[in-house]
Amino acid sequence: MSDGPQARRLPADYEGMASLEFGPARPRDHRGPDVLVVGAGFAGSVSARKLAEERGLRVLVIDRRPHIAGNAYDTLDENGILVHSYGPHIFHTNADKVVEFLSRFTDWRPYEHRVVAEVDGRFVPMPINRQTVMALHGVELYGEEETAAYLAWVAEPREAMHTSEDSVVAKVGRDLYERLFRGYTRKQWDLDPSQLHASVCARIPVRSGDDDRYFNDSFQKMPADGYTAMFERMLDHPNITVQTGVEYADVEQQYAGIPLVWTGPIDAFFGYRHGRLPYRSMRFEHELRATPGGRLVQPTGTVNYPNERIPYTRVTEYRQLTGQVAETSTLAYEFPSAEGDPYYPIPRPENRELYHRYEQLANARPDVLFVGRLARYQYLNMDQVVAGALAAVERWSPLSAETDTEHLAA
């Protein structure tokens, strides 16, 4: 087995999970699985659970990586600190249905994410709020109305929002745009905001009050024992078998003809026949610090560095997210990069167009369900992936619960 609980070191809280096994497919049945799920991240694991539980199907989940949980994978590093191996994942949602589903597999720890950005010798709250404006412009603003009026005064009205530069400058003016958005965006995407669709930066709110939470969602909690433990429980079902460290190409022939849930890149599924969909990747540098007495290193979970001369975009202290108490603390420096694992679809019209050509190919394959960030070539938060997978599996018709149950009974 590639990476089961034996390979992973679990924190004390995880002990109960340590007996779970994710080994090679258990040969419970000579007929093999009814459905193959490619990818054990949110999209794949949610789909697998739904199919196994509600339709009584035997599901084989494979993942090329040596672990489950996809990019949400967390693990104890060599110093005993719970880290998110693929960068910080902060859970937040407004969807009751998502909370209800995930809560079956985890307890929660309340956590409201806060971010400050380093700008010219100051740290200011992000997203922009009253404090941000006052600190960077050296003005006193009393109350939300005055702040809103000030922002309206510095804003540069735009007739139409063509690019992300338009959408920010129209809201907060050129100075705040240049100091908080331009450099960060250039580093993140290697594209100027003027080359990115208006919607990319339009997502980021601007607040005239003092709310300094990064998200507004009604539900802001982290899985109490981490993401991997939550995924272990989600995949712990008699009808589910998990094999990690397995490439789809290795099992494609073996399971040819059975329905498939594909959560990898959509272009990869079709052999890149129309060309490659570009992704932005990330590289993380972890740094361990001594924190006697369990103190924290940073004032907030994440610190952003918009300055383009600084090569990383942000630094996250995992212990703030996880609530772990320890005499050391691990920081993650985030370096956007052109090469590496696919993280973010690049929001350019030509890429969207290329995706749509692949989507047409996908539409001709009712036997394959395409779900998740990579298969939809779209930036999606975790809760959006869960909700999307829940809905997609419900709508998926190539195998109905009825027919399959009959089949099983026969």
Added chain:
Amino acid sequence: MTSSSKIVSPYDVVVVGAGFAGSVSARLLAEDCGLRVLVIDRRPHIAGNAYDSIDEHGVLCHNYGPHIFHTNSDRVSTFLSRFTAWRPYEHRTLAEVDGQFVPIPINRETVNTLHGLNLTEAEVASYFETLAEPREALHNSEDSVVSKVGRDLYERLFRGYTRKQWSLDPSQLHASVCARIPVRTNDDDRYFTDAFQKMPADGYTVMFERMLDHPGIEVQVGVEFDEVPARLLGERLVWTGPIDAYFGYRLGRLPYRSLRFEHETRHTPGGRLVHPVAQINYPNERIPYTRVTEYRHLTGQSAEVSTLAYEYPMAEGDPYYPIPRPENRELYHRYEQLGEALPNVLFVGRLARYQYLNMDQVVGGTLAAVERWPAATPRPLRVAA
């Protein structure tokens, strides 16, 4: 017949370099000794690295990086005050560390912020003692910092900065380099503690113009020493360039650390300032520059724009800092011996002494050196042959 058909130079002394060492020498030699002085500089301006000028946006900048004047020497401030009025300015520096800004040098607030404490002055002193890792001997700069403030503050505030500044680990640098930096238990957040902390009211270049404005002084800029016709060279020379260059690098080159500056202009409607303090240090090694300075803080200029200078330490470029390694000091001493054999050549200033010197130290050192220079006698020095 007169055997001396030799053309006599119109100058009694040539001063090479129009920075602090050269300009102060020139003034003393012209004024006190009545000598005719020619000052040359290879750059197209006077004032050396202290040169300041108005950039294309109208902001007064220090072209070779921030120069903040401070001294405890009455003699130095009295001398310079003849050539400039002053603007009071106390320099303050913050360092960016893990999402917080803390005062540099380390003071009570620095420790309280970085260690999440709320210690009083008395408590901070004993807290340092608990942090400090005793060293039997201070062999290098790591020793000198760790033995004062412990490993955590050393790593977060000193190690990365020093590595960037020198491209050497503190463990490779002489103990004295970092030992200079004070550690305070109170809330004093001034970078310097000197009695005199003021900036030339009209800038450095103007101060140098007045210093060199003397009937006995002629200044030629944009001139290399090699280009000076032999007939103009008298017997006396003041050399403020690199000492190894004077001797044609015959014993090898003395290494220097250089700097590159990136200037950035910002709109500052209403004359606001961009930074909360003049200088922000970035000790983090992943950040390529060491510090950022906002000139208007230093100069007191009011303007609707403001210029920031990002400072990148470099291996190549103009010589800025002698590299404080024992083998370099040794090489310098060999050049110094060559210099001592030339009584009519005065070696003064940071480059000629291969030593990090503050501006006031250069002025003070030059005042003393010229006074002691046997060749600095009212002319004529030479006896007609």
